[in-house]
Amino acid sequence: xxxxxxxxxxxxxxxxxxxxxxxxxxxxxxxxxxxxxxxxxxxxxxxxxxxxxxxxxxxxxxxxxxxxxxxxxxxxxxxxxxxxxxxxxxxxxxxxxxxxxxxxxxxxxxxxxxxxxxxxxxxxxxxxxxxxxxxxxxxxxxxxxxxxxxxxxxxxxxxxxxxxxxxxxxxxxxxxxxxxxxxxxxxxxxxxxxxxxxxxxxxxxxxxxxxxxxxxxxxxxxxxxxxxxxxxxxxxxxxxxxxxxxxxxxxxxxxxxxxxxxxxxxxxxxxxxxxxxxxxxxxxxxxxxxxxxxxxxxxxxxxxxxxxxxxxxxxxxxxxxxxxxxxxxxxxxxxxxxxxxxxxxxxxxxxxxxxxxxxxxxxxxxxxxxxxxxxxxxxxxxxxxxxxxxxxxxxxxxxxxxxxxxxxxxxxxxxxxxxxxxxxxxxxxxxxxxxxxxxxxxxxxxxxxxxxxxxxxxxxxxxxxxxxxxx
Ligand SMILES: [Fe+2]
Numbered sequence: 027x028x029x030x031x032x033x034x035x036x037x038x039x040x041x042x043x044x045x046x047x048x049x050x051x052x053x054x055x056x057x058x059x060x061x062x063x064x065x066x067x068x069x070x071x072x073x074x075x076x077x078x079x080x081x082x083x084x085x086x087x088x089x090x091x092x093x094x095x096x097x098x099x100x101x102x103x104x105x106x107x108x109x110x111x112x113x114x115x116x117x118x119x120x121x122x123x124x125x126x127x128x129x130x131x132x133x134x135x136x137x138x139x140x141x142x143x144x145x146x147x148x149x150x151x152x153x154x155x156x157x158x159x160x161x162x163x164x165x166x167x168x169x170x171x172x173x174x175x176x177x178x179x180x181x182x183x184x185x186x187x188x189x190x191x192x193x194x195x196x197x198x199x200x201x202x203x204x205x206x207x208x209x210x211x212x213x214x215x216x217x218x219x220x221x222x223x224x225x226x227x228x229x230x231x232x233x234x235x236x237x238x239x240x241x242x243x244x245x246x247x248x249x250x251x252x253x254x255x256x257x258x259x260x261x262x263x264x265x266x267x268x269x270x271x272x273x274x275x276x277x278x279x280x281x282x283x284x285x286x287x288x289x290x291x292x293x294x295x296x297x298x299x300x301x302x303x304x305x306x307x308x309x310x311x312x313x314x315x316x317x318x319x320x321x322x323x324x325x326x327x328x329x330x331x332x333x334x335x336x337x338x339x340x341x342x343x344x345x346x347x348x349x350x351x352x353x354x355x356x357x358x359x360x361x362x363x364x365x366x367x368x369x370x371x372x373x374x375x376x377x378x379x380x381x382x383x384x385x386x387x388x389x390x391x392x393x394x395x396x397x398x399x400x401x402x403x404x405x406x407x408x409x410x411x412x413x414x415x416x417x418x419x420x421x422x423x424x425x426x427x428x429x430x431x432x433x434x435x436x437x438x439x440x441x442x443x444x445x446x447x448x449x450x451x452x453x454x455x456x457x458x459x460x461x462x463x464x465x466x467x468x469x470x471x472x473x474x475x476x477x478x479x480x481x482x483x484x485x486x487x488x489x490x491x492x493x494x495x496x497x
Contacts (some may be wrong), residue, residue, distance in 0.1 A: 029206065029207055032206045033147065033203065033206050033207055034147060036195035036202065036203060036206055037147055037150050037151045037154065037203075040154040040158065040199060041121035041150060041154040041156060043154070043158055044120075044153075044154040044155075044157040044158040044161070047120070047157070047158060047161040047162070048117070048157070048161070049115045050121055051116045051120060051161060051164075051165075051466045052117050054117075062371065064240065064440055067246055071114050071115075071118065073115075075245065076114075076118060076121070076122070076244075077121050078245065079106070079110045079114070079118070080121075080125050080237055082106045082120050082127065082135060082248070082249075083103060083107070083110075083123065083125065083126030084125070084126050084130055085124045085252065085268065086101050086102050086105075086106045086126070086133050087101060087103050087104035087126045087132070088129060088130045089101065089102075089132070089255075089256065089259050090130075090132040102229065102232065103126065103232075103253050104160075104189055104192075104226075104229045104233070105229045105230075105232035105233040105236060105361070106183045106236070107119055107122070107123060107160050107163070107164075107233070107234070107235075108167065108188070108189070108229070108230055108232075108233025108234070108236075109233045109234075109236035109237050109240065109248075110362075111160075111163070111164040111167045111168070111188075111233075112167060112170075112181055112185075112233070112234075112237045113237060113240050113241075115164070115168070115229030116161060116165055116167075116168055119160055119161070119163075119164040120157050120160065120161045120164065123156045123157050123160040123161075124153055124156070124157045126156075127149075127152050127153045127156040127157070128141055128149065128153055128426045129141070151203065155196060155199050155200070158195065159192040159193075159196045159199070160192060162188075162191060162192060162195055163188035163191060163192035164188070165188075166184055166187055166188035166191055167181070167184045167185055167188045168435055169184055174462055176469055178234060178238070181234060182230065182231065182234050182413045185230040185233055185234060186226065186227050186230040188230075189226045189227075189229065189230050190223070190226060193222070193226060195405055197216055198276045200299075201216075209268050235251075236248055239251065269365055269366060269367065272364050272365045273365055273367075273368075274323070275363060276327065276362065276365065276368075279327055279330050279361065280323075280324060282330060283326065283327060283329055283330045286330075286337070286338075287329060287337050287338065290326055290329065292414075293326075293411070294322065294323055294325070294326065295415065296406075296410045296414075297303050297322045297325065297403070297406045297407050297410050298319055298322040298323050300322075300405075300409060300410060300447075300451065301318050301319065301321075301322040301402050301406040302315055302318060302319050302405035303403055304321070304402050304405060304406060304446060304447050304450075304451050305399075305442065307450035307451050307479070308398070308402070308443060308446050308450075309449075310398070310399075314399065317370050317371060317374070317399065318374070318399050318403065320368070320371050321371045321374040321375055321378070321399060321400075322403060322406065324358065324362060324368075324371060324375065324408065325358065325374075325375055325378050325393045325403055326354060327358045327361055327362070327375075328354035328355055328356065328357030328358025328359070328360075328361065328367070328375070329351075329354045329358075330357075330358075330361075331353070331354065331357040332350060332351055332353070333350075336349075336350060336351060337351075352379070352388065353373060353388075354378055355377070355379050355387070355388060356376060356388050358372075359372045359373070359375045359376035359377070360372075362375060364404055370399075373397065373400075373475050374397060374399045374400045374403060375400075375403075376388070376400075377389075377391060377396050377397055378400050378403040378404055378407060379404065380392075380395075380400060380404070381404070381437065381438045381439075382394045382396070382401070382436060382437060382438060382439055382440050382441070383436070383437045383438070385437075385438075386404075386438075388491060393440075396440070398440075398443070401439070401440040401443050402443060403441055404438070404439065404440075405431070405439050405440070405444060405447050406447075408431075408438070408439070409431065409447070409452075411429055412426075412427040412430055413427050420496055421450055424452070428448055428452060430446070431444050431447065431448060432444070
């Protein structure tokens with residue numbers, strides 16, 4: 027079965043689940059139909075209030091904030107849904123969430139995404155996902171009726187529990203989709219989910235506050251609360267735009283480096299492959315492997331600050347020239363340090379020439395003072411440098427390079443990692459030799475890869491995340 031078919035079957039199953047919850051929820055209240063279409067404004071639920079809530083949902087779903095580093099979108103929509111859950115019932119929430127997800131038109135990369143320019147499978151998945159997760163959340167919040175005299179504390183607690191469960195369901199649904207479409211574990215989404223717990227609680231509280239406003243004042247007053255929210259969103263947007271610009275600049279610098287130093291392009295790709303293989307063989311987690319991949323692709327970006335005549339000098343470097351070249355790890359870390367999402371990568375890059383015995387640069391760190399990620403990069407970088415022809419010397423054979431690794435194990439290289447690299451990566455390399463064919467790492471391929479990684483969306487289904495709501 028191909029991926030697309032599997033994906034479509036999966037989305038169909040989610041839609042069936044959402045529909046089932048719709049039917050079960052509808053059947054729990056026989057008067058729902060007459061309530062929703064009631065024209066009597068004295069009824070707590072009537073056609074005007076349902077239309078008003080739908081409008082709120084569309085506005086909240088439209089003004090998403092999409093993080094450039096994770097591609098994850100956040101919005102205040104969950105607060106709106108919590109509010110609707112409390113003042114109406116689960117069925118209305120599901121209807122409002124469904125319409126909100128279909129009619130929203132968020133901006134991404136300067137383009138408004140709406141139902142007519144979004145893939146049908148994306149729209150179906152997002153609509154079913156949102157309806158299902160908030161339907162479940164609404165059922166949990168509805169448990170307040172079992173507590174008799176329900177006060178704001180009971181409602182608040184149930185709202186937060188409901189949102190956390192909804193977030194977990196959302197994580198499961200998106201993870202399975204990623205597993206189907208990309209064949210990878212989506213544990214990194216789980217981590218980002220855990221990080222959003224405080225904001226989940228804040229959003230739950232905001233929902234309760236809207237209920238308070240609804241009960242104490244005219245419903246229309248709720249619109250006023252969108253003004254500070256939109257201002258806050260504008261500030262976030264400016265911040266994210268500055269981060270996006272910084273990422274674009276780094277990408278451009280990396281491209282410029284590959285253009286001025288022909289060796290770097292192919293070298294970068296091979297170092298990436300060695301580093302990823304070593305990180306996996308050592309047993310690092312998926313997200314750590316991805317951080318190492320990014321660090322490998324950008325590890326020499328600081329060379330952009332080194333004069334061409336030194337970078338491409340055919341003979342041996344003088345002491346002062348070598349000292350200048352050594353600055354590239356600090357320059358690279360400074361360039362990446364401007365972007366919050368690349369802080370970890372920046373910390374790896376600044377250490378990628380530190381040696382196990384403390385004789386490396388720039389800080390002379392040793393043994394466990396050097397991060398495992400930087401030590402991995404050091405081995406991959408050195409091994410590729412040894413096995414590649416340079417203007418001033420010929421490439422070493424694989425056997426000679428391995429004996430160099432062994433010889434420098436415990437001085438230049440972390441001895442444990444060096445052993446894993448020789449036994450767990452290089453020994454298996456023979457059978458996969460074609461994969462390390464140098465043509466595969468042409469400059470063009472590397473640039474495409476780097477761009478994908480730098481944009482940090484490569485491990486998420488873009489169409490889902492770009493227009494999907496991370497609740
Ligand atoms: Fe380097």
